[in-house]
Structures are given as C-alpha cells and as structure tokens.
Amino acid sequence: MLREEELKTFVEGTTNYFEVAAQQPATIGSPYLTEGAPSVHDYTGVISISGKREGVVYFTAPRAMLTVLLMKMQENDFSHETMRDLVGEVANTISGNARRDFGRDFVISVPSVLAGEKPEISQKPGQRSFIIPINWRSHSAKLIVSLT
Amino acid sequence: MSAARGNGKGGKRTLKLLIVDDSNIIRRRIERSQQLEELEVVGTAANGLEALEMFSKTDPDMVTMDLTMPQMDGIECISKLVQLKPAIRILVISALADKATAVEAMERGANGFLNKPFTDRQLNEAIAELIT
Numbered sequence: 001m002l003r004e005e006e007l008k009t010f011v012e013g014t015t016n017y018f019e020v021a022a023q024q025p026a027t028i029g030s031p032y033l034t035e036g037a038p039s040v041h042d043y044t045g046v047i048s049i050s051g052k053r054e055g056v057v058y059f060t061a062p063r064a065m066l067t068v069l070l071m072k073m074q075e076n077d078f079s080h081e082t083m084r085d086l087v088g089e090v091a092n093t094i095s096g097n098a099r100r101d102f103g104r105d106f107v108i109s110v111p112s113v114l115a116g117e118k119p120e121i122s123q124k125p126g127q128r129s130f131i132i133p134i135n136w137r138s139h140s141a142k143l144i145v146s147l148t
Numbered sequence: 149m150s151a152a153r154g155n156g157k158g159g160k161r162t163l164k165l166l167i168v169d170d171s172n173i174i175r176r177r178i179e180r181s182q183q184l185e186e187l188e189v190v191g192t193a194a195n196g197l198e199a200l201e202m203f204s205k206t207d208p209d210m211v212t213m214d215l216t217m218p219q220m221d222g223i224e225c226i227s228k229l230v231q232l233k234p235a236i237r238i239l240v241i242s243a244l245a246d247k248a249t250a251v252e253a254m255e256r257g258a259n260g261f262l263n264k265p266f267t268d269r270q271l272n273e274a275i276a277e278l279i280t
Contacts, residue, residue, distance in 0.1 A: 016265065020267055073177065074180060075176065075177070077172070081172070089173060089243075092216065096242070096243030096245040096246075097245055099245065100245035100246040100247075103246070110216055
C-alpha cells in the first residue's frame with residue numbers, strides 16, 4: 001500500500017517544478033483512485049520504479065498547458081520535440097526528488113516520454129492508481145501514481 | 149551540438165563556457181540566463197560524447213554538466229574532462245537531488261552542484277561562485 005509520505009514526495013516534485021521554473025505555484029486538486037489504465041493528456045513523462053515498490057509514475061499534461069509553461073520560461077520554441085522535452089524534464093525532477101527521499105531501496109528509471117493521441121499505458125489487472133490533479137493557471141495536468 | 153567563438157568583451161579576459169545537457173530547453177535556458185560579462189558561451193552538447201568533441205574544438209574554462217544523459221553520462225564525462233584539463237571548472241546542473249550523487253560528482257572533479265529546476269538568479273549565483 002502506498003504511504004502518504006511517498007505520495008507527498010511525488011506531488012512535491014511536480015509542484016516544485018512549476019513554482020521554480022515558471023515562478024508560479026501549481027495547486028493540487030482532490031486526489032482519487034481509479035482502476036485500470038488511466039486516461040492521459042497529449043504528453044506524458046513516465047518513470048518506472050522497482051525495488052521496495054513496483055510500478056510507474058506519470059506526469060501527463062495537455063499541450064495548451066505546456067505551451068504556457070514554456071512561455072513563462074521565456075522559451076519561444078513550441079514544437080512537438082520541445083513539448084516532449086518539457087514533460088521529460090518534469091518527470092526527471094519527480095524522479096530526482098524520489099531518489100533523494102527514498103534512497104537506494106527504490107530503483108528509479110530514467111524518464112521516458114509518450115506523446116500523441118491517448119497512448120496505451122499498461123496496467124496490471126485490478127491495479128489501482130492514485131490520480132492527483134495538478135492545476136496551474138486555467139489548465140489541469142495529472143500526476144498518476146501506480147505502485148504496488 | 150553547436151560551437152561559437154567570439155572576441156572578448158571590452159578587451160577583458162573572458163572565460164569560455166560549454167553547456168552540456170540532453171534537454172534543448174535547459175541548454176537554451178542556461179545560454180539565455182547567464183548574464184556574467186566574464187563568460188562567453190562557446191558551445192553546447194547533448195551528451196558526454198558530444199561534450200568531449202566540443203571540448204577539443206573550444207577548450208572551455210568552465211562547463212555546466214547534466215548527469216543523466218544518453219551515450220555517456222555526466223559522471224563519466226566529468227572524469228574525462230578533468231583528466232584532459234585539471235583546471236577546468238565544472239558546475240553540475242541536475243535533477244538528481246540525493247546527496248550520494250552530489251558527493252560522487254564532486255569526487256570525480258565537479259566544483260559545484262545546482263539542482264533542477266532552478267531560477268535564473270540561482271543559476272547566475274552558482275556560476276558566479278564558481279568563477280570567483
């Protein structure tokens with residue numbers, strides 16, 4: 001069972017990115033549980049976790065949110081590659097936070113990126129995921145934590 | 149990978165900076181944000197192998213170095229750069245926030261460590277600290 005402080009590490013890794021990189025904090029919506037493969041937005045950064053816990057953590061965001069985030073970062077390239085780059089960087093930050101807080105009991109992968117129309121994310125039958133809405137300006141992304 | 153060579157600013161001795169990161173966003177951000185007159189960006193690289201190639205072309209005095217990169221990671225690249233130029237100053241800029249990683253980078257020869265994400269001010273302070 002996922003512990004509250006473990007979830008907090010992933011959430012803080014995500015919100016910290018917005019607060020520091022865009023100088024504008026994100027807020028957290030009400031978390032909920034879902035069974036089966038959760039739906040994702042246009043771009044998704046994925047980290048795999050093994051060791052003491054097994055599973056995946058995703059940061060998934062719509063293109064519109066990433067575009068505004070890039071603007072806030074003074075970036076002027078809004079290409080598909082830059083969007084991929086950005087969700088990869090957010091996932092990278094989440095991964096770095098997890099390594100710091102969880103130590104070597106957790107083996108955390110280098111992030112990978114999924115993009116395009118609703119990519120398939122595999123899920124074990126019956127596995128439940130925590131979905132944490134990440135609200136920033138008028139946009140909403142999701143942090144999906146699916147660990148056993 | 150890109151390289152540039154320019155004249156010193158106002159006749160002052162400028163230090164040459166090489167930016168190494170697999171993220172285009174981060175490379176451009178560092179290039180845009182760094183505001184110190186003493187520094188001139190002479191090249192960028194997306195991994196450790198490109199960094200070594202750029203090193204031979206531009207002979208930088210200072211490097212900003214990501215750690216998690218394809219082909220050759222930052223830790224291995226730091227060791228190689230320090231062997232080639234012991235006086236080189238290396239600022240690690242990484243999302244890896246654990247103490248063990250920072251210690252390993254320093255043991256290989258890095259001179260400073262800045263966590264991602266970072267503000268422009270944090271970046272400029274970290275770079276300034278390295279060149280003083």
